[in-house]
Amino acid sequence: MKTVVESSGLPADVYSAKCPTRQVLDHISGKWTILVVDALLQGTMRYTDLSRRIEGVSQKMLTQTLRALAADGFVTRTVHPTVPPRVEYDLTELGRSLAGPIAALRQWTETHINEIEQARRQSTAT
Numbered sequence: 848m849k850t851v852v853e854s855s856g857l858p859a860d861v862y863s864a865k866c867p868t869r870q871v872l873d874h875i876s877g878k879w880t881i882l883v884v885d886a887l888l889q890g891t892m893r894y895t896d897l898s899r900r901i902e903g904v905s906q907k908m909l910t911q912t913l914r915a916l917a918a919d920g921f922v923t924r925t926v927h928p929t930v931p932p933r934v935e936y937d938l939t940e941l942g943r944s945l946a947g948p949i950a951a952l953r954q955w956t957e958t959h960i961n962e963i964e965q966a967r968r969q970s971t972a973t
Contacts, residue, residue: 874919875945879904879912884921884942884949891937921945 850859852867861868874880882901886892892900898909913936916922921942927933938946 871919874915875921875949877912879908880916881949881952883909883912883916884938884946885953887922887936887938887942888946888950891935893933893935897936916942 851857852859854867857863857866859868860866861872863869875884879901882904883897886897886900894909894913897913898904898906901909904912913922913924917924919941920939923937923939925935925937927935
């Protein structure tokens with residue numbers, strides 16, 4: 848049985864430009880989202896831990912990614928009342944359900960990188 852989108856009453860269809868599933872797919876397939884979710888599989892992390900773990904992410908992009916993940920219900924943001932405040936991020940149950948496919952994608956990429964690089968070299972050589 849196909850999922851019905853509650854807000855529209857229409858079937859979920861990522862191929863439809865008007866379906867909210869398209870927005871979610873765009874969000875979860877983004878480079879920084881994939882890396883943040885995969886990093887949080889290790890457990891609760893502070894902002895600085897995530898920043899160190901994900902090389903090359905700017906402060907702006909990490910902040911935007913974490914806010915979007917929290918807004919969509921994939922991540923919780925916990926502020927501890929200390930001086931200075933300590934903020935921690937963790938995956939929700941929904942985020943953990945996304946983590947499996949994301950971890951599989953990371954593992955596939957790491958496994959097949961040599962084949963991909965070889966194909967790229969052959970493509971540019973011709």
